Amino acid sequence: MTVPESVNQRVVLDARPQTHATTEHFRIVTVAMPEPADGEVLLRTLFLSVDPYLLRVIKGIQTYAPVNPGDAMVGRAVSEVVASRDPGFAPGDCVLSYAPWQNYHVAKGKPLRKLDVAQVPASAYLGTLGHSALTAWGGLLDVGRPKPGETVVVSAAAGAVGSVAGQIARIKGCRVVGIAGGAAKCAHVVDFLRFDACVDYRSPTFAADLRAAVPSGIDVYFENVGGAAFDTVLSLLNHSARIPLCGLVAHYADNTPLTLHHWGQMLTQLVRMQAFRVSDYLPRYEEAMADIRRWYLEGSLRHHETIVQGIENAPAAFVDMLSGRNLGKQLVQLA
Secondary structure (H helix, E strand, C coil): CCCCCCCEEEEEECCCCCCCCCHHHEEEEEECCCCCCCCEEEEEEEEEECCCHHHHHHCCCCCCCCCCCCCECEEEEEEEEEEECCCCCCCCCEEEEEEECECEEEEECCCCEECCCCCCCHHHHHCCCCHHHHHHHHHHHHHHCCCCCCEEEEECCCEHHHHHHHHHHHHCCCEEEEEECCHHHHHHHHHCCCCCEEEECCCCCHHHHHHHHCCCCEEEEEECCCCHHHHHHHCCEEEEEEEEECCCHHHCCCCCCCCCCCCCHHHHCCCEEEECCHHHHHHHHHHHHHHHHHHHHCCCCCCCEEEEECHHHHHHHHHHHHCCCCCEEEEEECC
16 A cells, blocks of 8 residues: 655644634644555544634533544545545545545544545535534424525525525525625625525614514524624514524624523523534435435525635634635645
């Protein structure tokens, strides 16, 4: 077996952030080229998935296996098999894995998922056809349960999960309104993702703008962010509205309590709010991907990526994603 003679760089957590993450919390180190044992494969990382939940991972917050200082950053990745000691895999196979942030790594063959890249670009399996899409599919359809003609509002509508959640709501016959930060993102949500409207949460007229965009009120609110916008949404919820609680990215770095002036709407309107995780829907992965792949291939589901080149730029990509500088799925391309 021939192992490539290449530099193998790794992103390591240097210090645990107490609030916001910066590039100073990471360092790049060079590590030895690994060799696969029986039942393992050597993988060359093609794309790294950069996701908000990783901030909770590096902060050591419960519910996630922590990355400690000195450990490699980890996350979902699309990789290419370059050497195999597992009969189920051959060099050239493209696979989805949970991997360290480094150029090359070894993995047991059993947990890997082979990818069909004939019709779908490899990078899409980390976004519109990956766990971001599974999160949107499960949260919207299982928790949100949208009905044709209802109004669905999605926060972080230009992001990896929100963009898919809103498009699925549109496919299901709903009026879809996004919430995003800035005019450029709002234009992207309407023009490219084909939402019916998008409201800029940074605008001083946000509350009035959102009210105007939902003249019939809100039936489903797909929550990714939290913050003051959530309080505004509460005031506009219809009777029996549903809130799939996917994330609270505005609070991952800052745990300052938020005062809610319209919390009583949850009771008077009989609103149901339910938190969920993507792992809740892993048993339904094939069912979800059948829907998502079909929508993608027929053109009903569009995807957009922000791709940064080079593992040395992965920490900056992570920080930028947490600051909302990306459109769609944030990825780092290594090869």
